[in-house]
Amino acid sequence: MIIIQNATYIHPNKDILFQEINLTIADQEKIALIGNNGSGKSTLLKVIAGQLQLNNGTVSCDSIPYYIPQLLDEYKDLTIAAALGIEEKLRAFKEILLGNMTEHNLDLLNDDWSIEDRCQNALSEWKLTDISLDYKIGELSGGQKTKVFLAGITIQEPQIILMDEPSNHLDHESRELLYQFIKDCRKTLLVVSHDRTLLNLIPEIAEMTKQGIVKYGGNYEFFAEQKEQAMNALDHDVKSKEKELRKAREKEKEALERQNKLNARGKKKQEKAGIPKILMGGLKNKAEGSSGKLKTVHEEKISGIRMSLQDLRTNLPEIDQMKFGFEESSLHIGKILVEAKDVNLKINGRNLWHQNLNFKIKSGDRIALKGTNGSGKTSLINLIIGNRQPTSGEISRANFNYVYVDQDYSLIKTEMKVYDMAQSFNHSGLQEHEIKIRLNRFLFSKDTWDKSCLVLSGGERMRLLLCCLNIQSQAPDMIILDEPTNNIDIQNIQILTAAIQSYHGCLIVVSHDQYFMNEINIQETIQLG
Template sequence: MSASVSLSDLSWAAPDGTPLFTRLTLCFGAERTGIVGRNGTGKSTLLRLIAGDLRPASGRVRISGTIAIMRQQAQEDPAWTIADLFGVRPALGRLGRAEAGLADADDLGRADWTLPARIEAALLRCGLSADPQTRLASLSGGQRIRAALAALIFAAPDILLLDEPTNNLDRAGRQAVIDLIRDWKGAAIIVSHDRALLDTVDAIVELTPLGVARYGGNYSAFRQQKDSDLNAARRDLAQVEAARAEMARRAQQAAERKARKDSAGQRTRAKGDQPKILMDAARGRAEASGGADARLRDSRREAVDAALATARRKIEVLQPLHMDIPPTGLPPGRVVLRLDGVTGGYDPDRPLIHDLSLTVTGPRRLAIAGPNGCGKTTLLKLITGQLLPQRGTVALTVPVALLDRHPGLLDPARSVYESFRHLNPAADAHMAHAALARFGFRARHALRRTGELSGGERLRAGLACTLGATPPPMLLILDEPTNHLDLDAIAALETALAAYDGAVLVVSHDEAFLKAIAPHDMIVLGG
């Protein structure tokens, strides 16, 4: 029997009671399927329901085949080793006793002498060379993700579940994941916003407030279909709005005709030319006819209003998110940032940054690239003063905003609106709501607590609170800004940055994002 996942009438609600899935029915076969949707639509929750980490309020999840999941935030024990991640610590201990001449008959009978080679092959396939006894805590975030991917390969499940597998990976790591998915022969369900990765899948499933939709083909084909759907929805909305306007015009004409008839009837009655019984009968027929016409108009208006609400709701879901960064007025000749002979890092004996000098003038865009662990984030901390250089000087001469991959500037207990007012005390209520609306936080969405937001929503809220400030920062420093944004938010950020007239300093491994913002210069660390 081929591997498959079947969801039948699945319902689940968030802890606050907000329904996320209502009678969801969906099937996954032996193919590679990408799961996309705006932040907060339940992509990671869907994987957890499939994996059995969460129990649905109603409905069933049926799995045919073995299953393994790599979660977005693996909360492993700090004492765990790669061997624990692979689930082979006892088996490796058995081999160790055998090699030391301490094994009993049971150990020798159960020893798997191919195990070390298979572990090494799985790690190398994901671009990681490490001893199985290496502690996970000693690995970088990207290396831990590679180790987790290698553990999945080693387990060889029938169904692979991946939640944002390329987050925090450098270019080589991303390519390793892409190669893995491209060559995967079983079923794979992948939550991702990595456009290069999604272009390797066989189908796309999109989660929206309107429900779930499945598209055959990869992300590029999905994007073309979505653009077509948006154009069709705009045409539908225009037709319904035209029908509503025509109905209003006819209702106005009917009201004017009735007013003229009523006026004529009043003049006739005043003259007394006809018997009263005839005039009363005529008025009764007119009122009955007018009442029937009014009920018909009301019924038609209600139908058109319902169609109009549906069309507008569809446009709202399909319409790309918009982010708007106010102009900064940064002069072309203004020195924004200067580094002179900067050396620094966390370990004084092993500084990651060596004798670096650079000057950013005017609205230049600078990208910092290099493999994981080469010091990209360290350099950003040296620039922003979070880390003092061992040698050299750093001079920031304009207002700056730093947005990293984990926006810690937001208090989880505050609402998005309260966070904006706290970080921008000069802004009044109107300015705050207007700025948040530019980043998709309108009405009640601006009143949600940041602790209740998804990772991508928190990052977008951080963008709103920093980029929506008045006056806006003249230098934006972005550390892996696309890691937790959904595809619509990434596209909106790319569009906003394309129109931004300030300077940009960005660390990113997202090739599509870097191409979109078109950096003028690039610093490559680590070789």
């Protein structure tokens, strides 16, 4: 069981990340924790794991949690055994087998005589039979690193498991293993993820916002339906309040016009009646006082409505939809951009692909490049865009322009500032204020314009790139996306999805996120062995 009470975490710079957070997770309960980047999900997992301390509140667990972090660079100099916390135990086990049955070795082993077999079985379960426990973590691929820590669950046999974005960097086969593990898991499980296929396997969603954590009694699709209903109701309330505000302003205008007419009519009567000037002045002041009181009453009412409307609007999501918004490609739909006949590449004297590749890529196509890690997807992309030539076969390319978006969004220059990066795509001579309007539209407010691109998160880099393409105006003939949903949250995935849906050129995508692929209407597949 995990019990979090009144938890508050404040960054060293005194910024409050979250406060007064409460959450209870029962034994063998499975919960997915979602929320926008920066809401504190990963930090909360580190607090539960004992790696960070709260500024206020408490976290209690009835057993030691097993934690799989999102970022594994801190372990790069450790062996697999050391990273999994079993190095000393394994050493003691081997010493005992050699006859060194000392009290120290027996204490370290703690009667765990199956440790070596359990390690081998765990690595085998996650298809890691070609690596040994004395490998350095830094020698492994991103997917292998994650699978090592997933294998650690079988080795450590914990009752509480914490996972932070476990499907990142996993290929299709490995994701299927992870999904099966989550289905079969009978432990207490808390997962932070933006993988919506994974989220649909977990029976309860908890959303973390600035207001706290709210549990939803269902999987991600249930949560999305509930949120949509809530947003529709909120949108209705906002529109009703906006209508109320317009009516209040109209009534104020009508009442003031009516009062001014009455004042003018009264003044004429007084002048005809020959009332002395001193009395006229008093009557004028009285009329002005009546108008002032009337105006004050209406202003107070309007102010109250406006404040209510502002409160409602603060609960609306920051984004509705952001689209590329550029002119269409000049190429007609169906024009052949790339044609490959019996193409292959030699790597270290051997063909990269078991079978030669034959394909056509046309303007308007939506194509998935599929294959396991190491199957040559990046090499094929380089062939398509002309950065490499085949060692056998023929490839022909039409004259087309493209944008290649890799996993790190490296089109965003880390040495530049946000505004300068946006300006570098301004090929159509937009004015400065127009650039700033578009930055605001993509959630880059004034206080971020001088921010270094180096410190932007994955989601922020993605949004800035979309903004830059929007500023560029002319659509590329081809967009290539390499694992675009890795390291960005659900909100930013939705932004990216909406943008891609509005694009009508050729789209080539490498992704293991099947939910995302379905949403962007992928129609064809190039499968690599």
